[in-house]
Amino acid sequence: MLTNTTTDQKPTRMQIMPTLLSRSAAYVWTGILVVGFFVLDIFLPLGVAAGVPYAVAVMTSMRTARIRFIAGVTVLTCALTILGFLLSPDGGEPWKVAANRTLAIFVILGAGVFAVYAISVRRRATRQAIMFEQVRRRRIQDANIQLMRSAEARSSFLGQISHELRTPLTSLTTFAHILDGKSETLSRERIQAHSEVIGRSARRLEVLINDLFDASGSETDSFKLNLSTVDLPQIVSDTANEYAHHVRTLDQELEIDIDIPDESKYRAIADSVRMSQVITNLLSNASKYSWPGSTIHAFCGLENDKFIVKVTDQGAGISREDISKVFTPFFRVDAAEVRAVPGAGLGLTIVKSIVELHDGQVYIESEPDRGTTVSFTIPAVLSS
Incomplete structure (x- = not known):
């Protein structure tokens, strides 16, 4: 069985300390560099320091991995570059001073933009890694659940x-x-x-x-169909009439309703033997889980260019939670009145497989103690 070898344990104190120390040191060193470069700038002749070293402080602030802090350091050092221009001793040619200070601001802004971009890329990569890990864990959990269900089944x-x-x-x-x-x-x-x-x-x-x-x-996809043009309403009628004798031996009644005109030219491309098997399985289920004296209703009609076949009983019914499971092989409703009835839980599984091979769909409606209606549709075609 697959197991999830990763855990969601919280980091220990020893694991957290290096990160905290690294970030704390980055804050401290950034502050030292900013103050140091500012002092250097205001005591050197105008145009010598030019504010360019502030870029080192901006790059150091990257260690904090805090975008707001990096942006703040960038803005602060740009302001200090201008302030250093105002407070530093006179000296240097004016055009060189202006060029150096402008260059310094561009260098600082460039360093800040690079730092913010690098942190954003790192965060995005971290988020993607976390999402990938979550998806991987979820897949492992789903696989484990599926294996457990398979083992239970x-x-x-x-x-x-x-x-x-x-x-x-x-x-x-x-x-x-x-x-x-x-x-x-x-x-x-x-x-x-x-x-x-x-x-x-x-x-x-x-x-x-x-x-x-x-x-x-x-x-195993080895289900083979012998397809031909068939009169589905006639198959429903013949199969139901043949099964009616068995129903009567159980003190039940079977009503057959074929709501299609005799002159209808609609036919189905189907395997007549398999279609009869589907109807027999539905009638068998309805009869097995119905009480003596109850009535089973078999219906065949035409709706939106599709044949629709319904089998309705007045039996024990199925809970909403179990409806989604009834097509699972070997599943049986866990109720005393159902468990007492012989069966392997394969009837509806076979019905669904056969109907879907005919490009059809199976539906089920049920309420506990109110009976069940199982219906299916398959395409209808006009015969010449």
Whole structure:
């Protein structure tokens, strides 16, 4: 697992002291140089010192890394250059004096501008380095979080799959053992009942293995579609009608609403088998998490040159926090009434993968104890 080897520890006193001493010394030496050069300027004949040495004081002030202080020293030394001209002893030719003092002011200003620019560049580089470090740390933290989530998902997956495999396998082995050891003493009705249990367990294993295969294929981009021009409303109607018998065995009702005229020329470029799989998965989810006596509604319509398919149930619903997670492989809502329902948490993952391969989108709306609506859209085209 990636770890963040850098820390946000505060600098120690021993680390801070050299910096403070360096800055304090810069303040002191700047002051000494300014005073010293001013005294030198006013006691030497006019035009000899000329104020140029003040540039050394300005450059020394750079050690403080304080732009305002550097600017202040620059302005002060320019003023002292002029004051030195007024207070220094007479001597020198006037034009040389004026030229030297003007040159001195330009040199001081140049030193000040250079110092301010250098500090600004250094600060900008420091800010960029800090931002880069923050981004690097954030990426490491995100990577750690992602790895932790992957590890948790893997552990959850292994536990869930073990449970899902164990249940039908236990039924298979138990009833196969009964039939093997007591078949001569069992009535035909009991043998048939046990055979049906074995058949259901085998089908449950087959569904689970197929879901695992499809989920694996969607993650490795090996999901292949057999595209053709299909009548999506007819696929929805046929699939829903086939599933209606199973819904009725659970004391539930399935309403089918195809809101598209029979003469409509709109078709979908899709894999009919995969589309039927999507609708079956949505109906299966709606049925599994709905109460006996409730109604499931399947709808297919046309909206803005797109087919829209909705499956609505009156079941347990999903919290707002969990809605964003339901398409994650192996995720299951952590509620007692949901955990009691068999499943590996792959149905909606497969639905999303198939729909997105058809250039479509999947949406989900839900409230706890108010039911759930899962819908998807795929492009519709006019057939000739």
